[in-house]
Amino acid sequence: MEYRDHTLHCEDVPLADIARREGTPCYVYSSAGILEKFRAYDEAFGDAPHQVCYAVKANSNLAILKLLADAGAGFDIVSGGELFRVLKAGANPGNVIFSGVGKTEQELNYALEHKIKSFNCESEPELALIDSLAARRGLQARVAIRVNPDVDASTHPYISTGLREHKFGIDIAHAEAAYERAKSFQNIALEGVSCHIGSQILDIQPMQQVFEKMLALAKRLRARGLPILTLDLGGGLGVPYKPGDTAPGIREYIGTMCQSVSGHGLEILIEPGRSIVAEAGVLLTRVLYRKSNGAKQFVIVDAGMNDLIRPALYQSHHQIIPLRESTTGTMVADVVGPVCETGDFLARNREIAQALPGDYLAVCTAGAYGFVASSNYNARPRPPEILVEGGRYRVIRERETYDDLIRGETI
Numbered sequence: 494m495e496y497r498d499h500t501l502h503c504e505d506v507p508l509a510d511i512a513r514r515e516g517t518p519c520y521v522y523s524s525a526g527i528l529e530k531f532r533a534y535d536e537a538f539g540d541a542p543h544q545v546c547y548a549v550k551a552n553s554n555l556a557i558l559k560l561l562a563d564a565g566a567g568f569d570i571v572s573g574g575e576l577f578r579v580l581k582a583g584a585n586p587g588n589v590i591f592s593g594v595g596k597t598e599q600e601l602n603y604a605l606e607h608k609i610k611s612f613n614c615e616s617e618p619e620l621a622l623i624d625s626l627a628a629r630r631g632l633q634a635r636v637a638i639r640v641n642p643d644v645d646a647s648t649h650p651y652i653s654t655g656l657r658e659h660k661f662g663i664d665i666a667h668a669e670a671a672y673e674r675a676k677s678f679q680n681i682a683l684e685g686v687s688c689h690i691g692s693q694i695l696d697i698q699p700m701q702q703v704f705e706k707m708l709a710l711a712k713r714l715r716a717r718g719l720p721i722l723t724l725d726l727g728g729g730l731g732v733p734y735k736p737g738d739t740a741p742g743i744r745e746y747i748g749t750m751c752q753s754v755s756g757h758g759l760e761i762l763i764e765p766g767r768s769i770v771a772e773a774g775v776l777l778t779r780v781l782y783r784k785s786n787g788a789k790q791f792v793i794v795d796a797g798m799n800d801l802i803r804p805a806l807y808q809s810h811h812q813i814i815p816l817r818e819s820t821t822g823t824m825v826a827d828v829v830g831p832v833c834e835t836g837d838f839l840a841r842n843r844e845i846a847q848a849l850p851g852d853y854l855a856v857c858t859a860g861a862y863g864f865v866a867s868s869n870y871n872a873r874p875r876p877p878e879i880l881v882e883g884g885r886y887r888v889i890r891e892r893e894t895y896d897d898l899i900r901g902e903t904i
């Protein structure tokens with residue numbers, strides 16, 4: 494996304510053209526932006542055996558899954574629905590790993606039926622269930638136990654799933670015993686160890702500690718006679734949302750990872766989501782009204798918290814910039830949507846370019862956890878998704894209609 498002749502472009506397409514033709518709100522993604530990040534991951538591993546398994550939950554549009562599958566990506570799924578999407582996109586289930594703390598019997602069966610690459614198991618009862626379901630099919634299910642490396646998050650507030658008190662994984666202190674007990678399961682091939690310690694990680698330092706702890710665990714398990722083949726180090730690399738934010742580069746991050754763990758005959762798996770798609774997406778919106786209440790200025794736009802919930806849910810920051818670069822100075826305003834909730838804001842007390850009714854704005858860095866977390870709250874049809882490829886674009890998900898809103902309902 495960059496300004497050319499004062500007009501914001503996604504690749505070679507002026508975003509205002511898309512806004513005018515397709516209407517607002519709408520999500521727009523750059524295929525080149527997505528592929529560039531995926532390739533940065535893939536290439537940074539060099540000769541080290543690896544697979545980049547894109548975390549589908551960040552953005553699960555079929556066209557994006559297809560784009561990544563064609564580039565050689567594997568996939569990390571957290572539900573049966575995500576497996577359905579990956580299969581519909583034409584991806585090879587042999588490159589799919591299944592994470593999540595609450596997989597149902599039906600979901601496990603579905604994944605076994607399609608012979609996915611591996612299950613990241615989060616509890617001993619889940620191991621037992623997979624074993625019995627695999628036995629019924631006469632299969633060996635490949636499994637990694639997700640361990641919780643208990644890396645101190647006190648100085649790193651963004652690392653928020655890797656501590657003992659979180660619901661995820663099995664405490665690393667109990668991991669060896671769990672693997673030892675799991676040896677008795679006849680229909681499970683315990684071939685991996687995995688972890689994922691959180692999202693929007695902006696500091697590599699604690700990650701290095703995680704890599705080293707995980708490698709040490711793999712070595713101890715091998716010493717116990719377990720044929721550990723894969724080391725899954727999760728997703729979580731952060732992206733800059735604000736102009737001042739500094740996020741580690743993908744190459745730097747994978748370089749550190751390889752230095753810590755490569756050369757031990759382990760296939761390294763990673764599960765990045767946000768860092769592949771976030772920066773490649775924007776949400777386009779149109780200014781409906783301006784008003785002031787006392788000293789406060791409001792810019793009321795046609796995109797709301799049902800379209801992009803991150804500001805309301807996490808107080809997260811998204812840059813908001815005009816599609817036509819303005820020369821009329823800035824204002825401080827709340828940028829709010831039409832939803833009947835005080836929490837329905839895209840920005841608060843934000844210095845933005847002067848914006849008048851009819852102007853188009855881009856909400857930046859919205860490619861991850863944007864559309865996937867949208868809803869029909871306030872009976873608002875969800876926006877379309879559009880994929881740009883060079884000088885062309887195509888609608889990869891249509892705008893919902895009023896009929897879509899009531900699909901499946903009866904009186």
Ligand SMILES: *Cc1c(COP(=O)(O)O)cnc(C)c1O
Binds near residue numbers: 593691
């Ligand atoms: C959410 C999630 C990811 C992806 O995290 P990002 O921060 O988007 O990279 C990877 N693995 C698991 C198990 C997850 O839950």
